[in-house]
């Protein structure tokens with residue numbers, strides 16, 4: 559069977575992570591690395607053989623042998639890249655959020671429809687065993703009444719990610735899960751935010767969602783864990799779903815494996831996101847990429863977030879951000 563050939567557009571930190579994980583999968587050719595900065599593209603391509611680098615997306619899209627484009631640019635540039643790739647007949651993985659405006663999201667949904675190509679927004683938690691298993695267990699707990707999802711990170715990351723409101727950039731992972739679990743439309747969104755770090759967007763964000771079926775959800779994200787001097791970041795994420803007949807929980811999604819060393823102190827080691835064991839990506843990220851490849855090969859039916867669902871999670875995230883900014887004490 560022919561290898562699937564891919565282009566990575568956006569050679570920042572996360573573009574590098576895609577390259578690392580894709581290199582560990584079989585049956586893949588990384589054909590292009592594209593970035594506005596040739597230097598960044600070159601640095602991510604270092605060590606790859608037969609990979610071309612370019613600053614010109616048109617050159618990538620014109621490549622007839624290319625199957626798919628992975629969009630890892632900043633959030634507000636997702637549309638410009640993904641739309642061109644879809645129009646050129648390429649399958650697309652776009653990092654979350656699908657886009658940063660309703661208009662851009664709609665344009666991508668339309669482009670995917672008219673191209674007939676797969677457009678996967680990279681909501682990797684749907685491929686995390688525990689979050690996916692929780693969804694399968696929902697039939698055991700009756701009607702879902704409330705959900706609490708939290709995602710708290712290290713301050714050092716916020717220097718980069720404060721460029722986009724955290725409801726859209728970060729809590730959107732949880733919004734996607736909450737919508738998947740509750741299966742009802744959000745009718746009201748209440749956002750409460752605080753800007754304690756003085757950056758472009760608030761670093762403390764609480765969102766309360768009211769659904770048409772009467773369920774309530776809280777999505778909470780902050781960036782107040784102290785920065786670490788070591789390679790591992792501190793973070794704390796999880797979800798709790800309460801129904802009429804039971805409660806389902808994923809607690810602290812990287813817990814269960816700690817290393818305490820004299821050099822680094824206590825570290826929580828990732829086992830669930832991008833963990834690689836025996837040269838194979840084992841976490842949700844690897845599972846998501848393997849699924850995408852299998853879909854392209856016609857070996858699997860697509861089960862990730864649909865473009866319409868990704869657009870809905872953006873609608874809800876935007877409602878929260880707008881509601882919070884309408885309150886005078888919530889900046």
Ligand SMILES: NC(=O)c1ccc[n+]([C@@H]2O[C@H](COP(=O)([O-])OP(=O)(O)OC[C@H]3O[C@@H](n4cnc5c(N)ncnc54)[C@H](O)[C@@H]3O)[C@@H](O)[C@H]2O)c1
Nearest residue numbers: 568569570571572573593594598630631632633635653654
């Ligand atoms: N799923 C996750 O857990 C997760 C984690 C981190 C980042 N992300 C997402 O990954 C994406 C990239 O994040 P990052 O941390 O790598 O950002 P980054 O700013 O480090 O890198 C983005 C790169 O894209 C390049 N770029 C910008 N516009 C471009 C364009 N139009 N064409 C080509 N290149 C362009 C920039 O030069 C830069 O090198 C974001 O959407 C972010 O939300 C997801």
